[in-house]
Amino acid sequence: MHRIGKGLLGAVCLVFLGGAAPSTLQLYIRNRETPLQKQPTLSSPVLTRIPAGATVTWLGAGTPKKDFDKVRFGTQEGFVPHASLSTRPPSAEVSKTDGKPITAQAFASSGAATRGLSEAGLKYDKTKNPHDPKLALSVISVEGIARQVREEKGGAK
C-alpha cells in the first residue's frame, strides 16, 4: 500500500542542479515523437524528434501565450508544444491478459483507453438498482459529454 506514496515523496521527478535556477528544471516529454522545433510555431523546421518519456531541460516560456516552451534536449535547444510536457514520466499500463507492462502505443491502439461505462458497471447497477435506470443513464450522459470534449480538436482551452 505504501509503495507508491514513498516513491513519490522520495523520488520527485524533478532534478535541480546547482540550486533552484530555472534552467535546470527537468521535465518529461509525454507524446511520442514530439518535434523539437527551431521556432515556437508548428510550421517551424524540426530539429529532431523526442521520444515519449525522454527528459528535457526547461529553459523558459517560448511565447507570451505560453503555448510553446523553450527546452534543451541533449545538446540541442528548441521549442516544444506546452501540452507535450509533464512533470513525471508516463505511467505504465499492464496487459489484461498477462499483467505485463505494455507500451503507450499498444495501450492506445488496444481501445482500452476509450472505454466508457463497462458491462461490469451495468451489471452492478442491475444488481443494486433493478428498477431504476435513471442513475446509469445520468452517468452515461456525463460520459458522453466527456467524450465529446475529449474528442474536440485543438487545445484544451
Next chain:
Amino acid sequence: MNARFAVAFPLVLGALNLPCFRAPDANLAADAIIEAGSKVAARAPECKKLASQQVAFEEEKALGSAVALNLAKAEGGLWVDVPAGITDVAAFNTQVNGATMGKVTFAATGRNQLNRYLNKLGKQLTQHSTRPDISWTFGVIDAPSENALSTPGGYIFVSRGLLKKLTSEAQLAGVLAHEIAHVTERHSLKAYSDAKANQCYIALGVSIGAGVAKDAVADQNSWVKVLDNAGALDLDAADVSGELIAKLVDDTVGRLLASGRAREDELAADQLAIELLVLGGFNPNEYVNLVKGLPEGAPIVSHHPKNQERVETMQKHLEQFAAMKPDSLPKGDVAALKAASTP
C-alpha cells in the same frame, strides 16, 4: 504482508476449519465434490499475491464504472440532463461509447454546459498527467455537501455544494488536479487489490465441503480463473456475476470509507496537484489557500494530514516551480459556474 490482508487471512482460515456437513452415507459424487473443493481450497493462499499486483486498465475501468454508480447514488445522483426519450440503458451506453457517438446530442442546458466546462478544465490538466490517454470523465454530484470524489478508471465528481464555495477557476482546477492525482497514482486501487485478495480467500476458503450454493461455485470458478490468469480479473466477462462484482465493489468502497485515504497519499496528491496546476497555467496559490480554509477532517479521517501540514507541504513543493509558476490568474466565469450549479 499488508495490514488489511493480515486481518482477512485468519478469518478465512477459520472458515477452512468449519466441519464438513457430509452425511455418513454420502455417495461417491459427494466425495468427488469434497476432493475438488479441497484442491480449490488449497489454492487459497495464492490469493495473497492479488493484493500486490498491478491492475490492467480494463479491470480498473470496470471497477471504476461500478464504484462511480455506487458513489453517485450515495451522494444523491448526478447533475446532468439525460437526452429526452432515452430509457434503455444498454442501448444508450452502446450509442454513447460506440462508433455512433456522433449521433448523440446533449441539449445545451445549464447542467450540461456545466459538465462540458468541467471536462474542458479537466482536459487542460490531464493532458499533463502521467495517464493522459485514459477516458477521463468529470461530473457534478447533486449534493449540497462540499465534496470531491474520484474512482479508479478516471471518474471525478465535484459536488454542487463545493462549486458554490469556490471563488476562482484555479481553485476548481486545484480540486480536480488533486483528484486526478489519486487516479494517476492508483491510490484507490490499493483498496481494490486488498478487497480482491480478501474475496478470493473467502470464496475459495468457504467452498470446501459439499452442499455449496451454485453462486458460490461460480464465484469459486471465477477466482480459480483469476489465479490461473496471472491475477487478471475480467469483470466484464459474461460468466462474472453481478453479485461477485457487487461484493468486490462494496468491499472496496467499504475499505475506503472506513479508513479514508492514507496520509501520504493525500500529501502526494497535493504535490502532484501543484505540478498539474503549474503546467496547466493556473495559479497554485489559489488551491493552497482553499486547503488552508477547509474544515479539518471528521473523526473517521482523523489520521489524515492536518490542513496546516498539507499547506506547508505544498508551499515547499511549490518553491521548486518558482520559475514556471503562472504570473497571472485565469479567472474563468465563476458567476456562470455558480449559476449553473444552482437549481
